[in-house]
Amino acid sequence: EVQLVQSGAEVKKPGESLRISCKGSGYSFSSYWISWVRQMPGKGLEWMGRIDPSDSYTNYSPSFQGHVTISADRSISTAYLQWSSLKASDTAMYYCARHEGRYTSGLTWGQGTLVTVSS
Amino acid sequence: QSVLTQPPSASGTPGQRVTISCSGSSSNIGSHTVNWYQQLPGTAPKLLIYSNNQRPSGVPDRFSGSKSGTSASLAISGLQSEDEADYYCAAWDDSLNGVVFGGGTKLTVL
Numbered sequence: 568e569v570q571l572v573q574s575g576a577e578v579k580k581p582g583e584s585l586r587i588s589c590k591g592s593g594y595s596f597s598s599y600w601i602s603w604v605r606q607m608p609g610k611g612l613e614w615m616g617r618i619d620p621s622d623s624y625t626n627y628s629p630s631f632q633g634h635v636t637i638s639a640d641r642s643i644s645t646a647y648l649q650w651s652s653l654k655a656s657d658t659a660m661y662y663c664a665r666h667e668g669r670y671t672s673g674l675t676w677g678q679g680t681l682v683t684v685s686s
Numbered sequence: 687q688s689v690l691t692q693p694p695s696a697s698g699t700p701g702q703r704v705t706i707s708c709s710g711s712s713s714n715i716g717s718h719t720v721n722w723y724q725q726l727p728g729t730a731p732k733l734l735i736y737s738n739n740q741r742p743s744g745v746p747d748r749f750s751g752s753k754s755g756t757s758a759s760l761a762i763s764g765l766q767s768e769d770e771a772d773y774y775c776a777a778w779d780d781s782l783n784g785v786v787f788g789g790g791t792k793l794t795v796l
Contacts, residue, residue, distance in 0.1 A: 614785040672776035676730040
């Protein structure tokens, strides 16, 4: 069974750094792109960017370029989303999702990681 | 200001048929397949319809999808109370080189 298991909820202060993770299992991790999607409280889904774990190629939505970094470690089948300096506006649920094919929006989702940034 | 346009809300009574529209452009729906997601309260989105009109195993045939040109729609027949959820359309976008979503439609079963 294909599964994406994300790390647990985080509570951080503005200016702090953070890395959350997404571990894939039940499939060949390198063979499928991973995207990250933000959902702010009470709002819709926003695509942040994606990574091809086979070569670590990334591309980002202009809305998130420069604010987050997406990476992956094929050896442990894990993708990451990280911030160097969090803001209160980063408070949201973050989902990782596996693309079912290249250049497709068909996604299998992780359970989500809630990030709360508050002083 | 989502790239794909959906109505913010829809409603129906048990047993009715409802449809949710999704409008895009030539760089997304016009060039790529559309997928639909159901998000129940407090849960992650779940793939409901893929490749415009295909249902993953386990999804009831009450749910159906269609696409024409740069628009798509999701139809739910025989509406049930457990269908109350948020529904999102999505497509790959060549201009963004990424995934675009609709703003979501909140379905209420009256």
